[in-house]
Amino acid sequence: MKVFEALARWLAETAETPLFGVVGDANAYLVDDFKHRFGGAYVAAASENGAVLMAMGAAMVSGGTGFATVTHGPALTNCVTALAEAVKSNTPLVLLSGAVKAADRENLQAIDQRAVVLSSGAGYERLHAPATALADLARATRRARAERRPVVLDMPADLLWEAADWRPASAHVPELPPGELTGEALDHAIGIIAAARAPVVLAGRGAIGAREALIRLAQRIDAPLATTMRAKSLFAGADHVLGIHGTVSTPAAAEALARCDCLIAFGASLNFHTTAQGAFLRDRRIIQIADRAEDLGRNATADVAILGRSEDVATTFLHWLDEAEIPGSGFTQTLPAQGLDRPPPAVARDPGPGAVDFLTTLQQLDRILPAERTLITDAGRWMVRSYAQLSVPGPLDHVTTASFGSIGLGMGAAIGAAATRRDRTAVLVCGDGGFMLGNLTEFHTATRETLDLIVVVFNDGAYGAEHIQFVEKQRDPAIALFDWPDFCTVARAFGAEALRVSSPESLAALPATLEARDRSRPFLIDVRLNPDQVAMW
Numbered sequence: 245m246k247v248f249e250a251l252a253r254w255l256a257e258t259a260e261t262p263l264f265g266v267v268g269d270a271n272a273y274l275v276d277d278f279k280h281r282f283g284g285a286y287v288a289a290a291s292e293n294g295a296v297l298m299a300m301g302a303a304m305v306s307g308g309t310g311f312a313t314v315t316h317g318p319a320l321t322n323c324v325t326a327l328a329e330a331v332k333s334n335t336p337l338v339l340l341s342g343a344v345k346a347a348d349r350e351n352l353q354a355i356d357q358r359a360v361v362l363s364s365g366a367g368y369e370r371l372h373a374p375a376t377a378l379a380d381l382a383r384a385t386r387r388a389r390a391e392r393r394p395v396v397l398d399m400p401a402d403l404l405w406e407a408a409d410w411r412p413a414s415a416h417v418p419e420l421p422p423g424e425l426t427g428e429a430l431d432h433a434i435g436i437i438a439a440a441r442a443p444v445v446l447a448g449r450g451a452i453g454a455r456e457a458l459i460r461l462a463q464r465i466d467a468p469l470a471t472t473m474r475a476k477s478l479f480a481g482a483d484h485v486l487g488i489h490g491t492v493s494t495p496a497a498a499e500a501l502a503r504c505d506c507l508i509a510f511g512a513s514l515n516f517h518t519t520a521q522g523a524f525l526r527d528r529r530i531i532q533i534a535d536r537a538e539d540l541g542r543n544a545t546a547d548v549a550i551l552g553r554s555e556d557v558a559t560t561f562l563h564w565l566d567e568a569e570i571p572g573s574g575f576t577q578t579l580p581a582q583g584l585d586r587p588p589p590a591v592a593r594d595p596g597p598g599a600v601d602f603l604t605t606l607q608q609l610d611r612i613l614p615a616e617r618t619l620i621t622d623a624g625r626w627m628v629r630s631y632a633q634l635s636v637p638g639p640l641d642h643v644t645t646a647s648f649g650s651i652g653l654g655m656g657a658a659i660g661a662a663a664t665r666r667d668r669t670a671v672l673v674c675g676d677g678g679f680m681l682g683n684l685t686e687f688h689t690a691t692r693e694t695l696d697l698i699v700v701v702f703n704d705g706a707y708g709a710e711h712i713q714f715v716e717k718q719r720d721p722a723i724a725l726f727d728w729p730d731f732c733t734v735a736r737a738f739g740a741e742a743l744r745v746s747s748p749e750s751l752a753a754l755p756a757t758l759e760a761r762d763r764s765r766p767f768l769i770d771v772r773l774n775p776d777q778v779a780m781w
Contacts, residue, residue, distance in 0.1 A: 247377045248274040248404040249281075251340070254378055256282035258385070258415060260308040261664050264289055264298035268315025270342020270401040275313060287663050287693055289656070292319045294686040296326035296394070297645070297656025299337040302664040304643045305618055307452075309389055310337035310660065316344050316401070317353025324364050325650055327394050331365035332647035333474075334449070336388040338395055339366075340381070345402040357398055367395035374406040382413035389417040392536075420535050420553050425560040433548045436529045437561065438570045440506035443467040446489050447554070448518070449474035450511025450535060452639045454554035458510060461558045464565060466572035467508070468500055468579060472518045473631060475511075475639045484576045487585025490518040492632040496584045503575075504528050510554040511535070514544040533557045587632050598746050599774040602626065602702070605751060606633045609771075612755050613698065614669040617641065618661050622654030622683065624675030625708035629780055634673065641668075651675065652682025655699075659686055662695040669696045669763070676703040676728055684734070690766045691739040697766040698758070699740075701731055704773040711775050725775065735768035746772040 245253075252274050255263060262285035267275050278284040289295035292314040299310030314320060320341045330337055344351040361368045369384040371377055381397055388395040437443060445462040447454070452475055459482050462469050469479045470489035479485045486497035493501060501524050508531045512518060519525050525544055532546035533554055540549040550557055590603035606626075610633055619636045621627055623646035636642045643661050645653035654674045662670035674683055679701050690697050704711075707724045714721035732742035741761055745751050754769065761767045 245408055245410055246404065247371070247374050247406050247408040249277050250378055250408045250410055251381055251399075252277035252284070253282050253410065254381060254413070255311060256284035259284070259311045261299070261302035261306050261310055262287050263311045263313060264295040264302070264660060265313035266290075266292050266295055266315070266319065268319055268342060270315040270344075270399065270404070271313045271340065274340070274404065285663075287659065287689070289686060290689050291685050292322040293326045293682070294656035294659070294689065296323045296330065296337070296339055297653055298660030298663070299339070300326065300330045300333070300335050301620065301643050301657030301660030303335050303337050304657070305640050305661045305665050307640055309385060310335070311340070312337065313340040314342070316342040316357070317355050320357055320396075321355070321360055324360065325648065326653065326656070327361070327364035327366045327396070329645060329648040329650065329653055330394040333644065334392040335394070336392050338381075338385050338388050338397060340397050340399060343398045343400045346400060347402075361396045366393060367391060368398070369395055370398045371400060371403055374403060374408040377403070377408050378411055378413040382415045385415035386417050389415070423552055423556050425550065425552055425557055429548055429550050430560065430564065433531050433550065433561065434564050434568065434570070436506055436531060436547060437465055437508070437565065438568070440465070440529070441573050442503045442575045443506040443508060443573055444470055444486070444489075444501065444504045446470045446472070446507055446509040446512050447475050447478050448472040448510065448512025449639065450539065451475065451554040452478055452511070454510060454558060455479065457555040457558040461508075461562055464562055464572065466574050466576040468576055468584065470497070470501070471639070472512050473644060474642075476642045477636050478639050480638065483581040484579055485585050488631065489524065490520050492628055493520070494585060494587045494632065500579055500584060507531070509533065509546075510558065513539060513542055516543070519544065593777060593779050595774040595777040599772045599777070600745060600747065600751060602773055602778045603629060603633075603780075605745070605771060606630060608751060609700065610634050612758065613671050616668045618643065618665055618668055618670045620654050620658040620661055620670060620672045621645065622672065622674035622678045623649065623651045624678055624702070625712065625778065626675055626702045627673075630673050651678035654678060655683035655686040655690070658697060658699075659690050659693065659695065662690070662697050663693060666696070669698060671698045671700065673700045673702070675708060676701055676705060676726070676731070677707045679731065680726075680728060687735070687740070687766070688738045694764040695766060696763045699766055699768045700771060701768065702771050702773055703728070703731065704775040704778055706775040708775065708778065715776070721775075731768060731770040735766070740766040740768055742768040742770065744770045744772065
């Protein structure tokens, strides 16, 4: 067995998601064996950046690890944006990258690949020798899982053809064992909770496995429930749910959060989005719980920081609250049981001819699009309202691609999500600038893979954020305006179906058109907006 054969077999037997990639001379035989000899699920991307984004989307919806592969040199440099996005979103994935032969110093694609990888914030590992190849790949995978970020495995092309023995290597990363909290931190936390009159229980991505324990705790202390963006809809169906905690909170939720005097945050990093630039941390006591020490105090200093599993800590809090016979705060008795997480109905504005109103259309799309969906959101000026308005069944049904502030990353992530979870419709929401900048590159991949994917393009014919800045400063926004091609025509040329929504009548026709669509190929909805009439409130 050659090294590339051993790596292919290990991936086929270990990877919990498909392998995404672009083949070249350093990885082509590995991919071929992975797919045809060992029966692995492989998706061929159109671009290397897209392949890494696909692995990221797959990891987000599976809760596992994504896998991608590219060849060397420019193939790796093309991945830097996607790697940085995965780093900033704490998404575990492994990128198997080729590397030119060490002796081939004049190879056009020779580059310091370690420096490239480290510049993105990703981890770096190297395939050292044929005898260590499987251990090297397993170590890269363990690191990705433990560090919750991408790790790149450099594979020198000459080593891939050396003989290797099959020696199974484990990539298992043990979780924190169940534990019972004791000591000063527990006493301090219970004291803060006992004194609170308006506590709030917040859950982040690191706490999505503790839903029931957090609901029991919240009910015991009369606290409403909130989530970060990455844990969206975790508490769907429960009472006193505030929805997203932070910059996209509903007005009703923001009013309740303004009264909070004690925030109990489980598995949340407390970044500036979640805390509304720190506004939702002022004048309140903070208890932060995380299952990794490096996540405690990263973005905010808590009064009590606790290392432990969310479910265990919540259960321990419940036990001692009962033992001490501490009464509930009574906070939720002043709040309605339902509706705090629902945004108020939008007020329609006249956008002029050939366009529709943004907010009312967004709310109608939430009702029209399939309820059992995986939602993928790209970046753009429309995204903040989309985060607030578009619902998802649960936290593993929401993929975000704005952690690095780049537009155009959504299509790759959507393909990864759709290829991993083929049991439901994937819905990608993006802007026209993002669609042209990066998403169009992978559009045909979605068609080729026969994915059930709906792409909603909010098309204002502009780079919206820049358009706003020019207008606010009384400057001509012309350089931020674009005369794009007809997206519906482009989509059909790629083999997809499409419909333009540019009037209330065309929006009214959308439900029937979506119901009759061919679910084995993408469907694009071109939502025409007036760049001067894209109201956010």
